[in-house]
Amino acid sequence: MDAPAKDTDRYFEAIEEGETLTVEAARTITEADIVNFAGLSGDFHPLHMSKPVGEDSDFGERIAHGNLVFSVAEALIADMNPRSFSYGYDSLRFIRPVGIGTTLTIHREVVETEGYNDELGRVVYQYEVEDQEGTTLLACKHITLVGRRDAE
DSSP states (O other): OBOSOSSOOOOGGGOOTTOEEEEEEEEEOOHHHHHHHHHHHOOOOHHHHOHHHHHHSTTSSOBOOHHHHHHHHHHHHOOOOTTEEEEEEEEEEEOSOOBTTOEEEEEEEEEEEEEOSSSEEEEEEEEEEEOTTOOEEEEEEEEEEEEOGGGO
């Protein structure tokens, strides 16, 4: 079952397990992304910054920071529901390296909903990020807390 939209304005009770959303060929990782992320994060590891080191590595090229890929994916797929907020992430895995020029597709599925307290429900989304060949690059669970209808 498809989610109604990327960004919604829904109470917990309106979110159903099994909802899915995919953002196809959403963003291509560029050299500028890697350089800018290194400057922002302070992570200047040679696998990200040095062409010779990247080429001599098992990856055969410079690779993007895992947290860069995660941040881009989250920005593209997260439900910016004003009734919800992030409670954290579980099982974040950088499954395959991401080279410059990789185009990302992101999938999201609601895999769990349960009551949290009288005011909030807990919604867990499974995220999967793929490259242009359909290879899974990153996976994680995003846990959110969402306002209940009767709490307002």
